[in-house]
Amino acid sequence: MTQELNGKIALVTGSCRGIGRACGKALAIAGAQVVLNWNESEDDINNVVTEIRSLGGKCMPVRADVSNEIDVRQMFNYIDEVWGAIDIVVNNAGVALSKPFLDSTEEDFQYIFDTNVRGAFFVGKEALRRMQGRSDLPRLINIGSELGYLGRPNNALYAASKAAMMNLTKSWATEFAPYVLVNTIAPGPISTRMLDPKRMSEESLELELNNPMGRLGTVDEVAGCVRFLSGPEATFITGQTLGPNGGAVMP
Ligand SMILES: NC(=O)c1ccc[n+]([C@@H]2O[C@H](COP(=O)([O-])OP(=O)(O)OC[C@H]3O[C@@H](n4cnc5c(N)ncnc54)[C@H](O)[C@@H]3O)[C@@H](O)[C@H]2O)c1
Incomplete structure (x- = not known):
């Protein structure tokens, strides 16, 4: 445990596994009280809670579907009541779909954009409503993707949704400056259930x-x-994209 985020309240959406789980853990180890949002597996989120608490971290799970505005509003109201003003929000919840573009349907579009863009919109709105005008530099972080820059065959809808999310960062960073710091992290391929090397074709892995x-x-x-x-240490960084991508994108 360290103390750099002592006294801070953080929310990570989609934190029952993968990148969200790791973010929740990292913020808790740095001293923040972390709200672990989940909507899928109670067993998985309970494991995350147990792991963080066993390390001495503070966390609480809150169930909400980020694509549902009422769920999101209730989650933020609950955090206000139980813990107080939110300082750090990580828009991590996301879904992906790999499909030839001409086979993509309206339902596919809705599936991808509902979570990745509508979800970021609802979470961002509740977060920024609470963060605006504050002097203690609250943070909003969108998890984008290198595909938001690059695009990719068979991933057009996912890549477009990430590009939209990454553009929200820029508008929010400008509109809410100098009070809220808003940034994107755009990972390259990260080994998770979303991108599981064991389930990939040789060609995709290559x-x-x-x-x-x-x-x-x-x-x-x-x-x-x-x-x-x-x-x-990040108090002069806003509207930026940080790319843990092994050098795949050099903007
Ligand atoms: N894995 C990669 O290579 C990679 C690369 C770039 C960006 N990303 C992004 O990182 C984020 C996390 O991905 P991951 O690889 O950990 O995937 P994952 O599938 O392991 O985790 C996604 C998480 O989002 C949650 N989620 C999905 N829809 C939700 C909803 N409507 N409401 C609440 N939670 C919801 C899931 O329950 C899960 O906890 C995503 O936004 C993804 O697009 C992943």
């Missing part, structure tokens, strides 16, 4: 490994970026 570092990243390498952008 595509993912095609970065200067020649490997997949880890969830902890993304969580380290979240921790940095949430901390006392």
Whole structure:
């Protein structure tokens, strides 16, 4: 445990596994009280809670579907009541779909954009409503993707949703300056259930490994970026994109 985020209240959406789980853990180890949002598996979130508490961290799970505005509003109201003003929000919940573009349906579009964009919109709105005008530099971090810059065959809807999310960062950073610091983390391929090398074709894996570092990243390498952008050393960084991607994108 360290103390750099002592006294801070953080929310990580979609934290029952993968990158969200690692972010929740990293923020708690840095001293923040962490709200672990989940909507899928109670067993998984209970494991995260147990792990963080066993390390001496403070956390509480809150169930909400980020694509549901009422759920999101209730989650923020609950945090206000139980813990108080939110300081750090990580828009991490996301879904992906790999499909040839011409086979993509309206339902696919809705599935991807509901969570990745509507969810970021609802969470961002509740967060920024609470963060605006404050003098203690609250943080909002969107988890984008390198595909938000690059696009990718068979991933057009996912890539477009991430581009939209990454653009929200820029508008929010401008509109809420100088009070709220808003940034994107745009990971390259990270080994999680969303991108599981064991379930990938050789061709897809080769595509993912095609970065200067020649490997997949880890969830902890993304969580380290979240921790940095949430901390006392990142007070002059806003509207930026940090890319744990092995050098795949050099903007
Ligand atoms: N894994 C990668 O290679 C990679 C690369 C770039 C960006 N990302 C992004 O990182 C984020 C986390 O991805 P991951 O790899 O950990 O995937 P994952 O599938 O392991 O985790 C996604 C999480 O989001 C949650 N979630 C999904 N829909 C939700 C909803 N409507 N409400 C609340 N929670 C919801 C899931 O329950 C899960 O906890 C996503 O936004 C993803 O797009 C992942």
